[in-house]
Amino acid sequence: MRITIVDCDHETFEAEQEVSAARGIELVREHVTTEDEVIRVARGAEAILIQYAPVTAAVLDALPQLKAVGRYGVGVDTVDVEAATSRGVAVCNVPDYGVQDVSDHAIALTMSVVRGTAQLDRLVRDGEYGLVPVKPLHRVSTLRFGVLGLGRIGAATAVKARALGFTVVGSDPQLEIGTYTADGIEVVDFETVLTTSDVLSLHVPLLETTHHLIDEGALARMKAGSVLVNTCRGAVIDTAAVAAALRSGHLKGAGLDVFEQEPLPADSPLLECPSAVLTPHASWYSEESYSEVKRRAAEAIADVIHGQRPRDIANPEVLEQG
Numbered sequence: 001m002r003i004t005i006v007d008c009d010h011e012t013f014e015a016e017q018e019v020s021a022a023r024g025i026e027l028v029r030e031h032v033t034t035e036d037e038v039i040r041v042a043r044g045a046e047a048i049l050i051q052y053a054p055v056t057a058a059v060l061d062a063l064p065q066l067k068a069v070g071r072y073g074v075g076v077d078t079v080d081v082e083a084a085t086s087r088g089v090a091v092c093n094v095p096d097y098g099v100q101d102v103s104d105h106a107i108a109l110t111m112s113v114v115r116g117t118a119q120l121d122r123l124v125r126d127g128e129y130g131l132v133p134v135k136p137l138h139r140v141s142t143l144r145f146g147v148l149g150l151g152r153i154g155a156a157t158a159v160k161a162r163a164l165g166f167t168v169v170g171s172d173p174q175l176e177i178g179t180y181t182a183d184g185i186e187v188v189d190f191e192t193v194l195t196t197s198d199v200l201s202l203h204v205p206l207l208e209t210t211h212h213l214i215d216e217g218a219l220a221r222m223k224a225g226s227v228l229v230n231t232c233r234g235a236v237i238d239t240a241a242v243a244a245a246l247r248s249g250h251l252k253g254a255g256l257d258v259f260e261q262e263p264l265p266a267d268s269p270l271l272e273c274p275s276a277v278l279t280p281h282a283s284w285y286s287e288e289s290y291s292e293v294k295r296r297a298a299e300a301i302a303d304v305i306h307g308q309r310p311r312d313i314a315n316p317e318v319l320e321q322g
């Protein structure tokens, strides 16, 4: 039995080695990017682990022995899941490995803007010892924190924000307006979250319906002096419109971890906005989430090889096919 790591830019592979050794599976490490290369290195493997490599119908056709594709992460967009399902190949991901880390990061970005820490740090280093550039700051307990998308990460962020003293509300099309989540967060409509929040934190997937959800029109409806936090996907906001709202002061600040183009281009208008706190798609990262995603991705496909049900699978129909 063999698992081939098709592509992965991680520095260590101990987690995968431990899992495969414990299950009596040989582990082979490669690093390729094209369909032809994937076919070449994966020949003979019962399962493959991928980071960004393409697993198309053509790849699957060329690898008839393949039982499982494991993705280091949440998204499976480089895998033709439909083609995999019709060929009985399990596609396994790790949907929740970064929930605590991303929600911590959303809170870190929020507090950095709400308390002005990043901007004040720069001022102190520049020899300025005053508060004027960050004024006005308001006590957290006077602020309303709105969560767009009360899924795994949004729900965790909401609870952490409430623990800090914010009044927290959220919106999610899957939840009924006027009800409360299991954690006791009030569910309101999109417009209410958008127009009444002092901090708006985004936790939605990137879909056609969420692309540029926060555009010029939406920004204009946000409270003057509010703060935008984005740790979900860059294209959920219109970057040019957000930069303009930061420049005009309509947005007091923004905490942004994800961008329409990554890495953030050197000429991005966001780099000229001192009230924006920017991080390089770092929310998911902690040593713990890093080893968790590796171990769980390997465990899931090892389970499939051994005929066991994996903890997470994007196409559970294949398990019913026998």
Ligand SMILES: NC(=O)c1ccc[n+]([C@@H]2O[C@H](COP(=O)([O-])OP(=O)(O)OC[C@H]3O[C@@H](n4cnc5c(N)ncnc54)[C@H](O)[C@@H]3O)[C@@H](O)[C@H]2O)c1
Binding pocket: 074, 095, 096, 098, 102, 148, 149, 150, 151, 152, 153, 154, 171, 172, 173, 174, 190, 203, 204, 205, 206, 209, 210, 231, 232, 233, 257, 258, 281, 282, 283, 284, 285
């Ligand atoms: N920055 C990072 O490092 C990082 C790491 C992991 C995940 N993410 C991103 O975080 C986001 C949330 O991930 P998750 O695991 O919580 O996903 P999830 O699927 O658990 O939750 C997403 C929620 O958004 C809701 N939603 C969809 N459209 C909406 C809309 N128009 N308005 C309000 N809510 C809407 C869905 O109903 C769902 O409940 C995703 O975009 C994911 O890609 C970022």
